Amino acid sequence: MLLLIQYTIIFASVLILVALGGCFSEHSGVINIGLEGIMVMGALGGALMMKFAPAGLPAVGMIVLVVLAAVLLGMIYSLLLAVAAINFKADQTLVGTAMNLLATAAATVFVKAMNTAADSGNVSATIQYIEQKKAFLVNINGFEFNWFMLMALIALICSWVVLYRTRFGLRLMACGEHPQAADSVGINVYRMRYAGVLISGFLGGLGGIVYITAGVSEWKFEYGVAGFGFLALAVMIFGQWKPTRIALAALLFGLFRALGNVYTGFDVLKNLNLPSAVYNMLPYIVSLVVLAFTSQKSRAPKAEGIPYDKGMR
Template identity: 80%
Template sequence: MLLLIQYTLIFASVLILVALGGCFSEHSGVINIGLEGIMVMGALGGALMLRFLSPDTPAILIILLVMLASIACGMIYSLLLAVAAINFKADQTLVGTALNLLGTAAAVVVVRAINMASDPNNVSSTVSYIATKKALLVRIGGFEFNWFMLVALLALIISYVVLYKTRFGLRLMACGEHPQAADSVGINVQKMRYAGVLISGLLGGLGGIVYITAGVSEWKFENGVAGFGFLALAVMIFGQWKPVNIGLAALLFGLFRALSNVYTGFGALVALHIPSTVYNMLPYIISLVVLAFTSQKSRAPKAEGIPYDKGQR
C-alpha cells in the first residue's frame, strides 16, 4: 500500500506541474499542445545535469541545479511557441504538435552526440544518473519521499495565490477572456501572453525531470515521456483550469498510473489475470471516459487559441 501511495504522489506531482503549466498558458490565451515536447526538453536538461554532477555534491545543490537546468530548457523551448503564436499569429495547435515531434527527436540527437563523444561505439539515447538521483530521495520508513513532491505542492499553492490573489494573475486571466478589453485599460496583452507561455515552459520542464526520475535511474529518450503531456492536458480540462481542481484530478489520474507499477503486489488484482499492458493503458482510458462525460460542461478561457489583433473590437 505504501508503494501505491508513493507512486501515486510522484505521478500526481508530474501531472500537477505540467497541468498548471498548461493552465497559465491557456489563461493568457495561448493553447499549449506542446507540453509533451517541453517536458522532454526539461527532462533532457535535468538528466544531463544529474549525469555530469559529482555524487559528492551536496544534495541541496544537486536539487537546485537540476531544477534550474530543467526550468531553463523548458522556458527556452517554450519560446518557440510564444514567438510563433504571439508574434507571427501561427496556428497554436499546429505549432504545439510540431514542438512535440521536434522535442523527442532533438533530445535523441543531443544525447547520442554526447554519448558518442565519450564512446564512439555508444549510439544509445540513454542517460544514466544512478548515483546523483539519490539526492532527490529521502527514506521515511518504508516510504520513499521525493523532494519533487514538495515542489509540486508548493507550485499548486503558489499558482492559486498568483492567479486569484495578485494583480498579475487577474491581468493574465483577463488576456485569456477578453484581450481587447484588457488592452483598453492599459494591459500589454503580448507581454502577458509571453509570461503565460514562459511559465508553462517553467512548470512543464520541471514536470519532465520529475517524470523520468520517478522510479528509474536512467532514461531512454527515444521513449519521450509516454504521452504524459497529453494526460496533463486532460487533467487541466477535467480540473476546469483551476489549480485546486487540477490537484484533485492529478491525484485521481496518478492513482491509475501508479497501478501499472504496483499491481503485482495486490493479490486480488493478480488473480484477475489482466495483462500488464491493460494497467499501462488505464490512465489514458480513464482520461477518455472522464473527458467524454465532462467536456460539455468545460468552460475554457474564451479567447484561448485566438491570435490577438489590436485593431479588432
C-alpha cells in the same frame, strides 16, 4: 499499499506541475499543446545536469542545479510557441504538435551523439543518473519521500495565490477572456501572453525531470515522456483550469498510473491475469472516458487559441 501511495503522489506531482503550466498558458489565451515536448526538454536539461554535475556536490546543490537546468531549458523551448503564436499569429495547435515531434527527435539525436562521442560503440539514447538521483530521495519508515513532491505542493499553492490573489494573475486571466477589454485599460496583452507561456515552460520543464526520475535511474529519450504531456492536458480540462480541481484530478489519474507499477503487489489484481500493458493504459483510457462525459460542461478561457490583433475591437 505504501508503494501505491508513493507512486500515486509522485505521478500526481508530475501531472500537477505540467497541468498548472498549461493552465497559466491557456489563461493568458495561448493553447499549449506542446507540453509533451517541453517535458522532454526539461527532462533532458535535468538529466544532463545530473550526469555532468561535479562529483561530491551536496544534495541541496544537486537539487538546485538540476531544477534550474530543467526549468531553464523548458522555458527556452516554450519560446518557440510564444514567438510563433504571439508574434507570427501561427496556428497554436499545429505549433504545439510540431514542438512535441521535434523535442523527442532532437533529444534522441543529441543524446546518441553525446554517447557516441564519449564511448565509440555506444549509440544508445540513454542517460544514467543512479547516484545523483539519491539526492532527491528521503526514506521515511519505508516511504520514499521525493523532494519533487514538496515542490509540486508549493507550485500548487503559489499558482492559486498568483491567479486569484495578485494583480498579475487577474490581468493574465483577463487577457484570456477579453483581451481587447484588457488592452483598453492599459494591459499589455502580448507581454502577458509571453509570461503565461514562459510559466508553462517553467512548470512543464520541471514536470519533465520529475517524470523521468519517478521510478528509474536512467532514461532512454527515444521513449519521450510516454504521453504524459497529453495526460496533463486532460487533467487541466477535467480540473476546469482551476488549481485546486487540477490537484484532485491529478491524484485520480496518478492513482491509475501508479497501478501499472505496483499491480503485482495486489493479489486481487494479480489474479486477473491481465497483461501489464492494460494497467499502463488505464490512465489514458480513464482520461478518454472522463473527457467524453465532462467536455461539454468545460468552460475554457473564451479567447484561448485566438491570436490577438491590437487593431481589432
